[in-house]
Amino acid sequence: MDMSNRLRGLSAMVTGGAKGIGAAIARRLAAEGVRVAIFDRNPNIAELLARECGNGASVAAVDLTDFARLRSLIAEQGPFDIVVNNAGVDQHAFFTETTEDDWRRLLSINLETVFAVTHATLPHMQASGFGRIVNIGSEAGRLGSRGGSVYSAAKGGLIAFTKSIAMENARYGITANTIVPGPIDTPLLRRAVEEGGEKLLKAMENATLARRLGTPEEVAATVAFIASREAGYITGETLGVSGGMGVAA
Ligand code: NDP
Numbered sequence: 001m002d003m004s005n006r007l008r009g010l011s012a013m014v015t016g017g018a019k020g021i022g023a024a025i026a027r028r029l030a031a032e033g034v035r036v037a038i039f040d041r042n043p044n045i046a047e048l049l050a051r052e053c054g055n056g057a058s059v060a061a062v063d064l065t066d067f068a069r070l071r072s073l074i075a076e077q078g079p080f081d082i083v084v085n086n087a088g089v090d091q092h093a094f095f096t097e098t099t100e101d102d103w104r105r106l107l108s109i110n111l112e113t114v115f116a117v118t119h120a121t122l123p124h125m126q127a128s129g130f131g132r133i134v135n136i137g138s139e140a141g142r143l144g145s146r147g148g149s150v151y152s153a154a155k156g157g158l159i160a161f162t163k164s165i166a167m168e169n170a171r172y173g174i175t176a177n178t179i180v181p182g183p184i185d186t187p188l189l190r191r192a193v194e195e196g197g198e199k200l201l202k203a204m205e206n207a208t209l210a211r212r213l214g215t216p217e218e219v220a221a222t223v224a225f226i227a228s229r230e231a232g233y234i235t236g237e238t239l240g241v242s243g244g245m246g247v248a249a
Pocket of ligand 1: 015016017018019020021022040041042062063064065086087088089090109136139180181182183184185186187188189
């Protein structure tokens, strides 16, 4: 297979694609010839990014927990050959300080949105005989996280969900995999560091074998491979892009 054509001509939606890891994924896919739709609640930033991406990139301005609007935007801007469920919000509170509302909010964006997106996008993939579902989990979903019990529950659920989707859809030429980042230098991580200070930053770096933060581009490079035609024999996997964090734990 010609490497330069591994993604050319495909269409993709990237949730939470305006910033951080999602923005890097949108840029990378577009650079490899994918028509990208950026689903995010920050339309102004997303518009600038879509212009930078070119290649027919579009913006779907949506709070992803508004499932009715989400579904109608997928119908308008799809169909999609590649779905990257990337949007997520984290948590910085011990379980005893966590309310039922926190539980519902964290589950809603980190997990239920994936349900809505997958439901709305699978029929096209099944009919066309090709599809790539790339879900962005977290090492917290494999290892647990102090101060992130609900976030970890959602991300752990995402891993099991993804494996199940892989099992049910292999016969349609669809793969489903979870990429699990370690600490990646994004606005989300920088907010956590503002709260936790330099000590938290050092602890995050030291939790990896690489002893550094990862870059959004390093995650995006992995997503581009997993989403490509080249990666058809990889499905149901949980792949760390975490500087060896899982090994170091
Ligand atoms: P960022 O917060 O930097 O970017 C996420 C984007 O998604 C933002 O534009 C955000 O908007 C948007 N978004 C969040 N919730 C919604 C929503 N309900 N509707 C629409 N848009 C929404 O996050 P990262 O790039 O760091 O994280 C991306 C993914 O990677 C997440 O799933 C995260 O859990 C995961 N991850 C990140 C790690 C890291 O260290 N950065 C580590 C492990 C996993 P807004 O800014 O308004 O919230």
